[in-house]
Every structure is written in C-alpha cells, then in structure tokens.
Amino acid sequence: MSQYDRLLFAGDPHGNFNALITAVHKHRPEAVVMLGDYDLEQPLETYLAEILDLTQVWWIAGNHDFETPCKYHNLFHSALAHKSLHLKVTEVAGLRIAGLGGIFLGRVWYPPQVPKWRNKQEYLEHQAAHIKNADMSLKYRSAIWHDEFEALRSLKADILVTHEAPGSHRHGFAVIGELAAAMGVKHIFHGHLHENYTRIIKQHIHVFGVANRTVTNLRGQIVSDIKACHDFSY
Incomplete structure (x- = not known):
C-alpha cells in the first residue's frame, strides 16, 4: 500500500457506495x-457492511442528508453516528483531520454577507413559541453557523474536510480557505460540487475537489474504478 493510499476520501455517493467499497478492497486503507x-x-452501516471490518469509516454530512427525516435518521442515528468529524479535530491514520459538514444557508449565514444569526440560541429566541419549543428544523440543522465555524479557528489540523468548497471553486467560499489557514491546514478535501480538481490557494494550501461517486487518495489522485457521473444536482 502506498503511503498516500492509507487514507482515502469519497465524494458524494448519493446512495451508490460501489466506488468506495471497490477502492477499499483494492487499496486496503x-x-x-x-x-x-x-x-x-437504510442505516449507513447497511451500505458499508462489506468494508467495516477492513477499514475505519469517518464522515461529514452534506445538504442531502437533511432532506428528509429518514435520510437524517439513517445517518445521525446509525451505528456509525459516532464517526462524525464535524466541528472537531480527530486523529485518523496518523493525521489530524478537522471536519465541517453542512452548507452555507442564506437564512442563517452566506459569506461574505454578515450572519443573520450569530448562533442557534439567538435564532430560537426570535421565533414564535411553537418553533422555540420544538426541535430545530432539518433545514436549519444543515446550516453552517457562524459561532461554530469561528470556534474551529482555535484548533490545529493537517487536513480540513468540508462539504462546501473554498474559494478555489467558482461556487466556493473564501472563508473556508481563511479558516484552513488559521488552523495551519495544508490540505482541503471537499465534495458537493461533483468535480475532480486540484488548486493551490493562499498559504500554499492544496485543495482537492472530489467528484460524486469518486474516491481519491492523499495526493488527490483518483483511485476508484467506477467513473463518476458529473451532474450538478446539488
């Protein structure tokens, strides 16, 4: 196994995990x-049962994972729920990985605009009683909240994994690159936009976009055998 294959990154599977399963069998990361x-x-572990004894599985959430209660429950209440990397730094395969799931949502915060709400508590305090006393909607749970984003700045990591893209992509956000620089990150891997590409941004940070149903290694090289479908239904 190449040292670069010890950790693999899987782009949005959208229900089809064949590329990831094939890559794990081939490269044994x-x-x-x-x-x-x-x-x-179905619960996430059902799709990945074939590889759970072969490798560690870690994840962040995307916008589709909040679309319905079923999709949400099958991820956040799965047997792999504790493998979320969101809003923390975790040592994985000898590297410190920081995770930022979810998306920027106009009704919460859409950089470079100022946040509409500083945090979830402020949002809830301004809602009607029936909303204030209920669980936050899935749409709002999918959002990147400004205070949680800022809290990551005080942490240090080698790699930042995100669903949203940094400013390296035409649909990306410069604040993600700024966050990575503050954290001392050298590599960013992101999904969401269904494109394979490599860019270098400020502070010599390497950005790797990973297309849907594609798997790459630590150098951003595609290691999956199944060609990605380059649609933009994100």
Missing part, C-alpha cells in the same frame, strides 16, 4: 473519509 450527501434509505 487505514481509513476512509466520506464528504457528505449519502441519500440513505
């Missing part, structure tokens, strides 16, 4: 990190 948008009709 220490761990895999999935970048969101699973579209789960």
Whole structure:
C-alpha cells in the first residue's frame, strides 16, 4: 500500500457506495473519509457492511442528508453516528483531520454577507413559541453557523474536510480557505460540487475537489474504478 493510499476520501455517493467499497478492497486503507450527501434509505452501516471490518469509516454530512427525516435518521442515528468529524479535530491514520459538514444557508449565514444569526440560541429566541419549543428544523440543522465555524479557528489540523468548497471553486467560499489557514491546514478535501480538481490557494494550501461517486487518495489522485457521473444536482 502506498503511503498516500492509507487514507482515502469519497465524494458524494448519493446512495451508490460501489466506488468506495471497490477502492477499499483494492487499496486496503487505514481509513476512509466520506464528504457528505449519502441519500440513505437504510442505516449507513447497511451500505458499508462489506468494508467495516477492513477499514475505519469517518464522515461529514452534506445538504442531502437533511432532506428528509429518514435520510437524517439513517445517518445521525446509525451505528456509525459516532464517526462524525464535524466541528472537531480527530486523529485518523496518523493525521489530524478537522471536519465541517453542512452548507452555507442564506437564512442563517452566506459569506461574505454578515450572519443573520450569530448562533442557534439567538435564532430560537426570535421565533414564535411553537418553533422555540420544538426541535430545530432539518433545514436549519444543515446550516453552517457562524459561532461554530469561528470556534474551529482555535484548533490545529493537517487536513480540513468540508462539504462546501473554498474559494478555489467558482461556487466556493473564501472563508473556508481563511479558516484552513488559521488552523495551519495544508490540505482541503471537499465534495458537493461533483468535480475532480486540484488548486493551490493562499498559504500554499492544496485543495482537492472530489467528484460524486469518486474516491481519491492523499495526493488527490483518483483511485476508484467506477467513473463518476458529473451532474450538478446539488
């Protein structure tokens, strides 16, 4: 196994995990990190049963994972729920990986605009009683909240994995690159936009976009045998 294959990154599977499963059997990585948008009709472990004894599985959530209560439950209440990397730094395959799941949502915060709400508590305090006393909607749970984003700045990591893209992509956000620089990150891997590409941004940070149903290694090289479908239904 190449040192670069010890950790693999899987782009949005949208219900089809064949590329990831094939890559794990072929390369036997220490761990895999999935970048969101699973579209789960069953619990996550059901799809990955074939590889759970072969490698560690880590993940962040994408916008599709909040679309329905079923999809949400099958991820956040799955047997792999504790493998979320969101809003923390975790050592995986000898590297410190920081995770940022979800998306920027106009009704919460859409950089470079100022946040509409500083945090979830402020949002809830301004809602009607029936909303204030209920669980936050899935749409709002999918959002990147400004205070949680800012809290990551105080942490240090080698790699940042996100669903949203940094400013390296035409649909990306410069604040993600700024966050990575503050954290001392050298590599960013992201999904969501269904494109394979490599860019270098400020502070010499390497950005790797990972297309849907594609798996890459630590150098951003595609290691999956199944060609990605380059649609933009994100």
